[in-house]
Amino acid sequence: MPEKSELLCVLNAEIVACRKCSRLVVYREAVAREKRLAYRDWTYWGKPVPGFGDAQAQLLIVGLAPGAHGSNRTGRMFTGDRSGVFLYKALYDAGFANQPTAVNCEDGLQLKNVYITAAARCAPPDNKPLPGEILNCRPYLERESEILRPRAVLALGKIGWDVFLGILKHQGTIPGRMGCRFGHGAEADFPEAGLRVFGVYHPSQQNTQTGLLTPGMYAKVLRRIRGYLEQTSKINAGRTESTEATEKKETTTQRRREP
Numbered sequence: 647m648p649e650k651s652e653l654l655c656v657l658n659a660e661i662v663a664c665r666k667c668s669r670l671v672v673y674r675e676a677v678a679r680e681k682r683l684a685y686r687d688w689t690y691w692g693k694p695v696p697g698f699g700d701a702q703a704q705l706l707i708v709g710l711a712p713g714a715h716g717s718n719r720t721g722r723m724f725t726g727d728r729s730g731v732f733l734y735k736a737l738y739d740a741g742f743a744n745q746p747t748a749v750n751c752e753d754g755l756q757l758k759n760v761y762i763t764a765a766a767r768c769a770p771p772d773n774k775p776l777p778g779e780i781l782n783c784r785p786y787l788e789r790e791s792e793i794l795r796p797r798a799v800l801a802l803g804k805i806g807w808d809v810f811l812g813i814l815k816h817q818g819t820i821p822g823r824m825g826c827r828f829g830h831g832a833e834a835d836f837p838e839a840g841l842r843v844f845g846v847y848h849p850s851q852q853n854t855q856t857g858l859l860t861p862g863m864y865a866k867v868l869r870r871i872r873g874y875l876e877q878t879s880k881i882n883a884g885r886t887e888s889t890e891a892t893e894k895k896e897t898t899t900q901r902r903r904e905p
C-alpha cells in the first residue's frame with residue numbers, strides 16, 4: 647500500500663493539470679499574464695492550487711478558493727494574501743505551524759498535524775466559484791479526505807462546510823445535513839466516521855478588517871480542536887492497549903491448554 651504522501655503527490659499532479667472549468671481556466675491564466683503592478687516581477691503560478699501540509703494530519707482545513715493575486719500567484723494555499731496572513735498566524739499561535747508567516751513556497755513554512763485544501767482549486771472572479779465549478783472540483787477534496795482520513799475538519803466559511811457535509815452525504819456517512827447548521831464555532835459530530843466538523847468564519851479581509859472575525863475567535867476554536875484531537879488520541883490509545891492485553895491473555899490461555 648503506497649504511503650499517504652505518495653498518494654497525495656499523485657493526486658496533486660492531477661489537480662495541477664486540471665482544466666475542467668473553462669471560465670476559471672481563462673480567468674486564472676489572464677490574471678497570471680496581466681499581474682498586479684506590485685507583483686510585476688513575479689512569475690504567477692496561474693494553475694490550480696494543490697493541497698498543502700502534513701501528510702499524517704489529523705486536521706483537514708477546507709477553504710473556499712485561491713485568491714487571484716494570492717495563491718494563484720504563489721502556488722500554495724493561503725500564501726501571499728491577507729487571508730493567509732490571518733490564518734497562518736492563528737495556526738502558529740495554536741501550535742499547528744512552525745512560523746507565523748507565509749510568503750512564498752520557499753519560505754520554510756511547515757504545518758504540524760494540519761493539511762490545508764479548498765472547495766475549488768482555481769482562483770474565481772470576485773472570489774466566487776459557481777456551484778457547477780465547486781461540484782467539478784469536489785472529487786479532489788473527496789479523495790484528499792479518503793487518503794488523509796482526518797479526525798477533525800475545520801471549514802473556513804459556509805461553502806467549505808456545505809461542500810464537506812455534501813461529501814459525507816454522498817459517501818452515505820450521514821443521511822442529510824439536517825441539524826448541521828453552519829456558524830462560527832459550530833460543531834457537528836459524526837461518530838460513525840470518527841470525525842468532528844468545526845466551522846469558523848472565512849478569514850477574508852472583509853471579515854477581519856470589519857472586526858466580524860478576530861484572532862481571539864480563531865484561537866478559541868483551534869483550542870477546541872486541539873483538545874478534541876488529544877482526547878480522541880487518548881481514547882484510541884486506550885483501545886489499542888486493551889486489545890493488546892486481550893490478545894495476550896488469549897494467547898497465554900491457549901498455551902496453557904496445549905499438551
Ligand code: SF4
Nearest residue numbers: 664666667694768783
Ligand atoms: S476549479 Fe477544480 S475542477 Fe475546476 S478547473 Fe480548477 S481544479 Fe479543475
